[in-house]
Amino acid sequence: MxxxxxxxxxxxxxxxxxxxxxxxxxxxxxxxxxxxxxxxxxxxxxxxxxxxxxxxxxxxxxxxxxxxxxxxxxxxxxxxxxxxxxxxxxxxxxxxxxxxxxxxxxxxxxxxxxxxxxxxxxxxxxxxxxAVYGLPEWFREVIQGAELLANPGCYPTATALALAPLARAEKIGGPVVVDAKSGVSGAGRSVKPELSFCEVNEGMRPYKVDRHQHQPEMEQTLGRIGRQSPRILFAPHLIPVNRGLIASCYVPLKGKLTQSGLRALFEAAYDKEPFVRLLPEGSWPDTAAVNQTNFCDIGLAIAQTGKQAIVISAIDNLGKGAAGQAVQNMNLMFGFPETMALT
Ligand SMILES: NC(=O)c1ccc[n+]([C@@H]2O[C@H](COP(=O)([O-])OP(=O)(O)OC[C@H]3O[C@@H](n4cnc5c(N)ncnc54)[C@H](OP(=O)(O)O)[C@@H]3O)[C@@H](O)[C@H]2O)c1
Structure with missing residues (x-):
């Protein structure tokens, strides 16, 4: 039935x-x-x-x-x-x-x-x-028994997927800078003068810098995955596209980490995940490749200083950042194949 x-x-x-x-x-x-x-x-x-x-x-x-x-x-x-x-x-x-x-x-x-x-x-x-927090890649088991599910925000989804493997390995050594950009659909459909075509087209602007309501959600999620909540310095930007979100994360490292060590952490976390794609070394994500999908694409590198990791993730704010992830959660809650109606 x-x-x-x-x-x-x-x-x-x-x-x-x-x-x-x-x-x-x-x-x-x-x-x-x-x-x-x-x-x-x-x-x-x-x-x-x-x-x-x-x-x-x-x-x-x-x-x-x-x-x-x-x-x-x-x-x-x-x-x-x-x-x-x-x-x-x-x-x-x-x-x-x-x-x-x-x-x-x-x-x-x-x-x-x-x-x-x-x-x-x-x-x-x-x-x-x-309420159960619905980020399947990290909380799948509890999601399966959820009756009230809180679907994650779009920025927190992209950021948590980019940082969680480092948080779990306790490699985050200080405040993380998250510089993120989102298309205008991220602000919803209701009419707001500052979101009209002429106000948004041909420009880019930061908003709610270090004051965005999603910042505590990111810190809370990473604190549940690792032993400590890293401080996030979050600068969201509005960009003149309909949809798509990209989060560039700059992570001060605790201890030494090589390029292959960094990659190994992400492969261990995401190799079996149906909706997270690790890009080959030297490639960086593009919102055009994830729009209309439930994928999160991730590119990563150790900075030339050797002291920071750079992890960049891209999602469709309405897909993995909202409705796609909500359907993925529904599939888990009701025992349907996790990817049903999402591929
Ligand atoms: N947009 C994104 O990329 C995104 C991503 C992740 C999470 N979210 C979150 O998802 C939620 C929805 O976002 P959205 O972008 O879809 O918003 P939206 O485009 O502004 O749509 C809001 C919807 O809620 C309805 N609504 C408003 N007040 C209502 C009321 N009192 N009773 C019943 N229906 C009511 C509206 O109906 P009418 O059309 O009749 O006004 C409309 O259908 C927000 O909490 C948002 O933060 C959004």
Missing amino acids: QLNVGIVGVTGYTGQELLRRLRSHPEVRLSYLAARRLARPEPVGRLLPAFAKQALPKIERFDPAAAARQCDLLFLALPHGLSMEIVPALRKRQPEIHLIDLGGDFRLRSAAGFRKAYGLTHRAAPLLGK
């Missing part, structure tokens, strides 16, 4: 990407689609023309009772701050429901950390300890 799956926030960028992946998933029946600005249920093709003439339920205004009734699993693809209200209401109505949240509400372990990062008081703090 197919799994009844719903998407809340289906008109957004990650919601549409989920729809694209899930409608071809053989184990999934899309049973519920919801967004916000709707007076009455609308056919999908009227709001999202790319999905016209496909057998899909209408998009309706989100109603927790209807969602809980119609879904075994619900994806929440909403701006942060909403899921922490919605999740307790859904679980109260249907304790068995499985939830995958693509926003930041359940990624950090502490309510104080959440307040610091997002400037909001957490409304479901007791659930923070129960």
Whole structure:
């Protein structure tokens, strides 16, 4: 029997990407689609023309009772701050429901950390300890038993995959500089003047330098993989492309590490991983090669100083950085082949 799956926030960028992946998933029946600005249920093709003439339920205004009734699993693809209200209401109505949240509400372990990062008081703090962080390459076993899953952020996915082998080997010897660039879809679909075409096209700009809400998530994840959380100095940039994200990480090394030693750490971590591709020596990743996929491409080298490692990773912010990884997590949670509907 197919799994009844719903998407809340289906008109957004990650919601549409989920729809694209899930409608071809053989184990999934899309049973519920919801967004916000709707007076009455609308056919999908009227709001999202790319999905016209496909057998899909209408998009309706989100109603927790209807969602809980119609879904075994619900994806929440909403701006942060909403899921922490919605999740307790859904679980109260249907304790068995499985939830995958693509926003930041359940990624950090502490309510104080959440307040610091997002400037909001957490409304479901007791659930923070129960949510499972969904980075499959490092937390696969716990993901398999998850009922409430926090899907990682796009920047934290690219950064954690680039740094985790060094964190596990305790080779990080000081603050790590992460210089990252993301396409404009990373900011979501809602209208913001600073993201209009004329403001973004033909320019590049850093934002929230060393103040981005994803920084604590990166430190927390690496602290769980290694024995200590390295300090991250994070400079995200907005670049004028639709999608794609690249994270260039500069790591001061603890102790000696040769080029082949560095490579061996990454091969041990990722050789069997279906969605991480280590590039040959001297090659560096390109967002064009990962866009529309669930891959993370990684290039790496020891700097000529001999004292730093340089690791650069690229993902599709809407793929491995959001919806693709969420589907990978769903596959693990329900015992489907991990790569189903992702290759
Ligand atoms: N974009 C990325 O690359 C990316 C990557 C990783 C994680 N994320 C995270 O994923 C989440 C979704 O991001 P996004 O980029 O897809 O956002 P988005 O494009 O702005 O879409 C947001 C969606 O949420 C709906 N919505 C807003 N308020 C709602 C409410 N009160 N009730 C029901 N639906 C509501 C919107 O519906 P209407 O259209 O009706 O307003 C829309 O469907 C965010 O938390 C984001 O941080 C995004």
